[in-house]
Amino acid sequence: MKFLILLMGFLYGNLIFSQEVFGEWKTIDDDSGIAKSIVEIYKKEGEVYGKINRIFREDKRNLRCTECKGELKNQKVEGMVILKNLSKNGDKYEDGTITDPENGKVYDAKIWLKDNKPNTLMVRGYLSIFYRTQEWERFEN
Template sequence: MRLLITVAFIFIAFAKAYSQDITGVWKTVDEESGIVKSHVEIFENDGKYYGKVLKVLDPEAPEKPLCISCDGDLKDAPIEGLVIINDLEAKDKVYKNGTVLDPENGKSYDCKIWLNEDNPDLLMVRGYILFLYRTQTWVRLK
């Protein structure tokens, strides 16, 4: 009986290690310079996933950066606290059917995200229009 319980605990530990989800805080990194630009928290609410900018770290950004290029209610909204990922739905290992806002240009794109298969501490974030897309790699903040 003890062996069965021990095996069950080991199985649960491995399952948790390999089934990490996307929630948590992620570092966004500029692909060209390698500079960390921000921290984004991904969270779940009513079965959908969202991403909120916690902190802008870009050394070239103003002290209190605003979404100058955004439209409507988001026009001149503070980027810190801004929800930039909206309404993602979990479909197997991919989260999709949502949008991502680029605060630098104020545009929203269709979005899907997934964990890197080889490293669950890397999040692949893809914004796209039709068949044109760009994928960024975000790093889990530990």
């Protein structure tokens, strides 16, 4: 009986952990459906951030964000923090920003796990009432 309780506690704990936004996610190109990069979602000083850890195409790994403004100007895209200052609000993290390193534009952002699919992260960038939502897939090594 003790083993069963221990096993259930372990499984329940893993289920809770696997249903968090934190960890590594594959970004998927909207047009081709091909995985582009791995973004790590992490917490820092009470807020949530996302950093591009790896770009899959080797010929794109040294690209710089030439269109970015401020501190991101000419920064390498691989290693760039693109999600910033998200705060938890219920099941979502919002009130932050996301930078599109292809054009340097910064949008308001929110992220959340897709209903009944804890391995799918919904990432929305928006400006006023206009928005675009991408689905990122949990990355498993």
